[in-house]
Amino acid sequence: GAVVSQHPSRVICKSGTSVKIECRSLDFQATTMFWYRQFPKKSLMLMATSNEGSKATYEQGVEKDKFLINHASLTLSTLTVTSAHPEDSSFYICSARPRQGASYNEQFFGPGTRLTVL
């Protein structure tokens, strides 16, 4: 159990286009989902915390108009990178925290999305 999927796994786009990444909890409900960014051989940098039915909380230095987050249901959160530029190229990983149960404090990570902006 506790599987999180991410789609797409890889995306290559032209500079100036927008890219949407989906994060789904497949077998549990997640009131909270998190979006991270990871550069090669670096740690995970929390971008924002997404709560179902409310606005996302962005970390300092993360542009909310650049990285649009929508948490439409208890199993789906989306991250849209608007007007992507080469410096937005990175590995984006989401995680989901179960709504309840023994795993409440755990975060289950999706497989990540590798974004390359040309």
Place this chain on the structure above:
Amino acid sequence: GQQVMQIPQYQHVQEGEDFTTYCNSSTTLSNIQWYKQRPGGHPVFLIQLVKSGEVKKQKRLTFQFGEAKKNSSLHITATQTTDVGTYFCAGKHNQGGKLIFGQGTELSVKP
């Protein structure tokens, strides 16, 4: 801001040798979690420590949480090539708060 420091950044060992990675926070943590990320993969949850002085074992892996709840360690006994990957600690400074990741320790094991 709140940070979790992790050392070393890299560790290269011969298969069969032991390995330890350390995490340290300047402030008390409510809990600490450990994750493993294989090359090209995503972080996978290993364990969570909550109590002061807690020690947990998973086969060859031993996890410790310091008495002051400010530091933690992961020790692997007799490493195997399957242990290769980056090990991250991640701490919370308050219950329900955000998880702050350490920089990770990349382990390579030479057969």
